[in-house]
Amino acid sequence: MQQSKLITLLRAFTATEHKEFRKFVRSPFFNTNENVVKLYDYLYKYAPGFDSPRLDRQKVFSFLFPDEPYKEIKIQQFASLLVTLIEQFWIHNDLKEPAPDATLRLADAYRQRRLMMYWQKTLSGIDNLPPTNAPDAAYYQLQQQIQQHEAIEAQEKREQEPHLQEVLHKLTVFFTVSYLRYGSKALNFRRFNPQQDYNMPLLEEVVAYAAQPENTGNPAMQIYLHIWLSLQQPDDETHFEGLKSLLMQHHHLFTRPEAEEMFVFAHNYCIGKLNKGQQRYLRELFDLYRFEMEHGIINPQETLSASVYRNIITIAQLLGEWVWMEDFINNFRQAVGEDTYIFNLARLRFLQKRYTQTVELLQNRQDRFGDVLMLLAAKSLQLKALYELFMLDTDGVSDYDDALETFIASFIALLQRRKKELLHHYVYYLNLTQKVRQLLTQQLSGRVKPRFLLALEQSVQKTTEIAEKAWLLEKIAAAKTGNG
Template identity: 30%
Template sequence: MQNSKLFYLFQSIRGDDIRRLRRFLHSPYFNSREDVVRLFEYLHANEAEGALLTKEAVFAHLFPGTTYDDGRMNAVMHFLFKLLKQFVVQREFELESSQPYLTRALRKRKLPRLFEPASKKWKKQLDKAQVRNAGYHFQQYQYQLEKYEYDHRQRRSGRMNLEEITEALTTYYIADLLRHSCTILTAQKVSQEAYEPVLLQGILTHLDRTEKELPPAVVVYRYAYLALSNPKEKTYFSKLLLHIEAHWQQFPPAEARDLYLLAVNYCIQRLNQGEKPYIRQALQLYQQALQRSLLVEEGVLSKFTYNNILMLAIGLQEWEWAKQFLEDYRHALPDLERDNLYRYNLAILYFRQGAYARAMELLRRVTFSDVLYNLNARTMLLRTYYELEEYDALFALLDSFEVYIRRQKGMGYHRSHYQALLQFTRRLLHLPEGDKGGRAQLKADIQAAPATAERAWLLNKLD
């Protein structure tokens, strides 16, 4: 039963939502089946059992003294699953403003005495709203549309708000298109897939020519897109930073975080071109986002962000700040991986400081299911054993590392990169002392290899 869609969805409902769900299921408006309520209570009480929740055992609890009936059991599960889906939709609705739905309902029911005050209240809410992202402009469009639908049925002449409708819709479309176009530019760096956003070039030309002051939802993404698509033109990036600083509070926290990450991505582009000053700029952006509580979402900091920030601090040799950062945000790492991620990143810090013994102690206690994390951890351990001249441990690691690579599927180009590292490391270890010819040949082979993990380190050891 633990593999059912019902149980999969049920496990996502936590905390106060469990109490809300119980009231929801007891409401006769939504549910009139007592067996569905009993199934919910049983799942809630026995969720931790996981694999032990067989359909037969649950059926015996729901219908004691009754022979197991798979069709009847499936029916109860179906009804509860249907109600759970209805509940999560209801919760999503409750988290949004109900004013648009109320206003629309009153208009459709032809209740002008109620519609007009509801419409005015909605307008006040929009005018006072702090968030001014694309979603805000979509709400403006919805408001103007409802106003038009009401007005043109009440009177046949006079000015209609058609211009306001098109302006709000256009602003929403441009802002959202630019936002998604920035995401596309970032994705292209990874996937190398070709994307061609419809109408984008025409919109950029239109924005260049307009004399109107652009709203934050447009201007920020405009400069983000121009900076990412024209990285050598530093003016765009400077303007992006100015507008993020001026307007970040007008975006929801998750979207403000994404704006900072777009700016960080620009810095990474410049770093990949060898422009080292952008290490400092990228770290400052992360630090600013941390200070503004934008990177921790629902109490969790992404493990990738945790590692990225550490690597930037290491690049600047800000050792004390890096160590404090690892400690300060250890509690915010994902629960199931917290200890592993903390030890892994602390090992990186010690490793880069040359404290190999301390790094080795931590790495021996790191276990990851993620292939890339495993590769990185094993590579650090390989280099650590070499630096400490722990040759017996190193040879054992080379053997186990090779077995690990052979067993992994879907490694892509990483497989050949790390196989080359193991091969060249073995040759390096077997070189007789004073064998200049052998060292020269190994160096030439490493340099000629299409791709090798830790190539710079191998060449450094030969030199």
């Protein structure tokens, strides 16, 4: 049964869900078949992996029906009943949360039973529920008006206008917000995939409607309008300024995932401007990220994607926001994991020229970095820090020359051991270690030869497959001038 749908669903359960489902499957309201309870209890013994050989179909059947010959169709029947219960359990749990669709269903139940006072009260309660994404919110508002319309029609009073203007208005809002949202996604995708074309025949009308003065009070519509315009007319910076202002004013009206998605459009606009050399957008991008963190849109209690984390670190570094950068690294320690935390804290210490702390952080971690590329980056950072310490130790009291030589040898040994795993990265880091070793040998000789340094510099410049090339050329140039 390991490959069955039933086992796949059970593997997706959390420990809490298993605890709740044990009660659910025993509730006579949802299940009256004792064999389904027995089946779940038997399977649960092998949670959470559900990979025991005791889950063979025939063994499970023998447990349920010890006196009967094996029947495939019978075990399938009970497995299907348990799958249905799991699906009902998930739906039931979702409906326990305060959500507009559940409230709409309850309101409709009151209306069908002509309990109009409770219907009206329940229907109006939708406005007080937690935020949902903008198209869904517009949809639920539309459904509110449709229920009002149906309630009037049910009274069969032909002289009473059946609430159709409100229905039509909410229908237009729902359509406009949805069209702008997904139209913006389509346009954004096309920026990176020019061969992709989309047919959006009503676009001009939708944009014109959203831009009408009576719609300025609809934050969702205005945000998606400004997203669309910033994509369509990127040279007009007023669209970005409007988007930024709207996001900072109204972000709390949306679910966190949708607010995050809205901010990503603003990020991409800034990145597009930076790619065109407009450096002031570096500060704009930094301010957006900082605002998102201050308001919980980017949350340190949840996993942060590696790309977003790298972007934030790089921006803070380029702006010289060292104190903020350190706070960010410490606050998001759990969100990114220990490897990423240690590496970026060590990198910050290196940028602050606190080389001893850089080495200490990386030595304590040693070879425990799980990601091989991060391991290589950490090793090269430690190599650079040791070289800087060696150059600062002009009196030779700390034996950094020995430490550096030993580290280079161990780094090369690591590269040799993991050569097959490293693929083309092997050459980049091997070239780095060899060139640093040549530079170190020249420094230790007591007499730096300009011709040798020139040849080394030219060799590095010609080598395309080498890590930390800019730093290495900087150190060679410093050695040529006698400053390092």
